[in-house]
Amino acid sequence: MGIMTNQEEHQQQATRIQQYYAFQSRIYDLTRWSFLFGRSAILNELPFEHEEPFHLLEVGCGTGHNLVRARHLFSEVKLTGMDVSGDMLARAKRRFSSSEEVVFLEQAYGNNCYTWTGKLDVVLFSYALTMINPQWETLIHQAYKDLRPGGYIAVVDFHDSSWTFFKKHMAGHHVRMDSHVLPVLKDNFYPVREDIKSAYLGLWKYLLFVGRKV
Numbered sequence: 001m002g003i004m005t006n007q008e009e010h011q012q013q014a015t016r017i018q019q020y021y022a023f024q025s026r027i028y029d030l031t032r033w034s035f036l037f038g039r040s041a042i043l044n045e046l047p048f049e050h051e052e053p054f055h056l057l058e059v060g061c062g063t064g065h066n067l068v069r070a071r072h073l074f075s076e077v078k079l080t081g082m083d084v085s086g087d088m089l090a091r092a093k094r095r096f097s098s099s100e101e102v103v104f105l106e107q108a109y110g111n112n113c114y115t116w117t118g119k120l121d122v123v124l125f126s127y128a129l130t131m132i133n134p135q136w137e138t139l140i141h142q143a144y145k146d147l148r149p150g151g152y153i154a155v156v157d158f159h160d161s162s163w164t165f166f167k168k169h170m171a172g173h174h175v176r177m178d179s180h181v182l183p184v185l186k187d188n189f190y191p192v193r194e195d196i197k198s199a200y201l202g203l204w205k206y207l208l209f210v211g212r213k214v
């Protein structure tokens with residue numbers, strides 16, 4: 001077998017995730033509130049006023065949980081939600097009326113995205129980077145390119161677990177938990193907020209990070 005190109009690797013990751021969410025999208029909103037912690041907190045950390053206009057891209061927006069909340073918190077925000085799973089996006093679209101003007105894009109991030117170079121105010125990754133393997137680091141670099149100087153990356157995600165059985169369980173759901181995301185975020189962005197929190201008496205830790213592009 002030959003060596004895969006980047007494009008083929010992105011495609012393979014996207015296909016894996018699309019297959020996973022074909023079923024999981026149906027139970028997503030019923031179940032994820034019980035373990036995707038910190039999603040409200042990360043939006044509260046964004047340093048924008050309620051009526052300030054800015055452009056937020058959520059990569060891996062899923063069923064639109066964060067986009068709904070962002071619209072509520074920031075009345076003038078321009079929202080773009082991107083996801084590889086059409087099943088997840090279909091649910092996100094149902095949450096908005098056309099007058100609320102959210103742009104939804106069904107595509108993988110980080111594979112030749114030239115649309116926003118130096119323009120975005122915020123790129124949000126909420127429980128997405130640890131599922132985007134092995135390309136997660138490329139996506140952080142893409143966010144750096146797409147943000148304007150002074151713009152923010154906001155990340156909430158799994159961080160690590162001391163329990164091998166739990167890591168294995170999560171790997172079965174395409175999630176990597178090796179404390180691997182935070183060092184790369186800190187290498188590329190100036191930390192405005194950085195926190196590692198414990199869930200379910202230490203079964204796992206999750207990460208909150210807001211960093212500024214300097």
Ligand SMILES: C[S@@+](CC[C@H](N)C(=O)[O-])C[C@H]1O[C@@H](n2cnc3c(N)ncnc32)[C@H](O)[C@@H]1O
Nearest residue numbers: 017060061062083084085088108109126127128
């Ligand atoms: C755990 S869900 C998080 C959804 C949402 N951000 C939330 O917090 O509820 C991860 C999402 O990332 C999406 N995703 C996975 N790989 C992706 C990629 N390469 N580009 C864009 N989205 C991706 C999945 O389809 C899924 O909807």
